[in-house]
Amino acid sequence: MKNTLLEFLTKNNFYGTEKIYLAPTIPNTKLSNALSCYGQGLRAEEIYILIDNTVFGGAKDGVLITNDQIIFKEPFESPIRINFSDIKKIYSEKSNIFINGSKLISLSMPSAADIYRLCLLLQLFIEQQNEKQEESLDTSQTTIFSDQNCQYINNKSYTNSTIESNEIEKSTKDSLNQIDKDVTFKYIPSDEIYNLLCKIKLVSSISTIFFLDKRESPHTYICNEFISIVVSFIKQFRNKIIEKKQIRELKNDIATIEMQAFACFLIIFNIRYRGVDERLCQQIANESIRSLPSMNNRRYSQHFLSIIQTYDDINEEEEIIFKFIVRLTFTNLLEKSLSDLSSIKEHYTDTEIEKSLITLSSNLDPEFSSLINQSTNQISNFVSQIFNTFNYY
Numbered sequence: 001m002k003n004t005l006l007e008f009l010t011k012n013n014f015y016g017t018e019k020i021y022l023a024p025t026i027p028n029t030k031l032s033n034a035l036s037c038y039g040q041g042l043r044a045e046e047i048y049i050l051i052d053n054t055v056f057g058g059a060k061d062g063v064l065i066t067n068d069q070i071i072f073k074e075p076f077e078s079p080i081r082i083n084f085s086d087i088k089k090i091y092s093e094k095s096n097i098f099i100n101g102s103k104l105i106s107l108s109m110p111s112a113a114d115i116y117r118l119c120l121l122l123q124l125f126i127e128q129q130n131e132k133q134e135e136s137l138d139t140s141q142t143t144i145f146s147d148q149n150c151q152y153i154n155n156k157s158y159t160n161s162t163i164e165s166n167e168i169e170k171s172t173k174d175s176l177n178q179i180d181k182d183v184t185f186k187y188i189p190s191d192e193i194y195n196l197l198c199k200i201k202l203v204s205s206i207s208t209i210f211f212l213d214k215r216e217s218p219h220t221y222i223c224n225e226f227i228s229i230v231v232s233f234i235k236q237f238r239n240k241i242i243e244k245k246q247i248r249e250l251k252n253d254i255a256t257i258e259m260q261a262f263a264c265f266l267i268i269f270n271i272r273y274r275g276v277d278e279r280l281c282q283q284i285a286n287e288s289i290r291s292l293p294s295m296n297n298r299r300y301s302q303h304f305l306s307i308i309q310t311y312d313d314i315n316e317e318e319e320i321i322f323k324f325i326v327r328l329t330f331t332n333l334l335e336k337s338l339s340d341l342s343s344i345k346e347h348y349t350d351t352e353i354e355k356s357l358i359t360l361s362s363n364l365d366p367e368f369s370s371l372i373n374q375s376t377n378q379i380s381n382f383v384s385q386i387f388n389t390f391n392y393y
Helices: 003-010 028-038 114-138 164-172 192-198 206-211 220-242 254-272 280-288 299-313 317-332 341-344 350-364 366-393
Strands: 020-022 049-052 061-067 069-073 080-083 090-093 098-101 102-106
Touching: 003 020, 003 114, 020 098, 020 102, 020 114, 028 049, 028 061, 028 069, 069 102, 080 090, 090 114, 114 280, 192 254, 220 254, 220 280, 220 366, 254 280, 254 366, 299 317, 317 341, 317 350, 341 350
Parallel strands: none
Antiparallel strands: 020 049, 049 061, 061 069, 069 080, 090 098, 098 102
């Protein structure tokens, strides 16, 4: 495999925690004990992760993870080996690890939060490996999406999607190029993603979290609120700006992809900026983004995450907003939603680009500024709920 699990975990800022050890810093004695007790046939250099589930640190029970399999060992039980290729879903509840719906092990020593995050990352890694295998079997399909490693967790299932990459790409051929030559913006007909977002129904309110049994996880309610802010932004952008001002050039999947990525990152940025623990921030982002219905399409989900990554080096909210406007402009002109927009100058002059940016900016204000202020207030309340919720628990 081109990218190893170890590389993937470190790129996502997971370096191990108490009782969860990553190579090459796995203590030799623990590794030797684990290999002799339940890792027979494996070499030390093949072990990327060791989870020590023993009270006194002997590591004779726990979990070993290589680049393509997991070995579980509970006290007084025989070890269980499972290949990544056989895993459809891996997740944790409290301190239990489940694979394909069956509980494989109960871990009492590592923290539940660390197990939760590791399982999320393992799920994404396995999905990406499976996806690469699928793509290698079908080289006839092309995609307009950039293939980049992303920090955020993508969707747990890629089936039953109503949106395919070729639908968005096909829109390039269908563009109405007969419009006025002085107008550089393009009309792109495909508009399925927005219809999916409008079907979201969040039955739970974040306020109900305080009436939960303490044994239940608050993540579902937090994630619902995250998604609610994203969907609200996109709907209001459509109604107050696109529909009101009749900017039909932004009524398409490409623009909706950009709006969704921008809204998600704006929330993530504010959660980080206001001091929420980085690990908790990633958990909230991972679970929320995975739950968006449009993430069911693997090519769309890959690309959506690669767009978010283009925002990740920005340190000011104003820069995020400006980049969003630039991306809305450039992706429309290119008729493709790419993470790398440098190819714009191959097709348009600096004057045409500047003119298009000015045109879009003038169409957005003042409604856009009002919408940003409203979203910022929603996010501020959301961050307060996060602090109250997790301090409460």
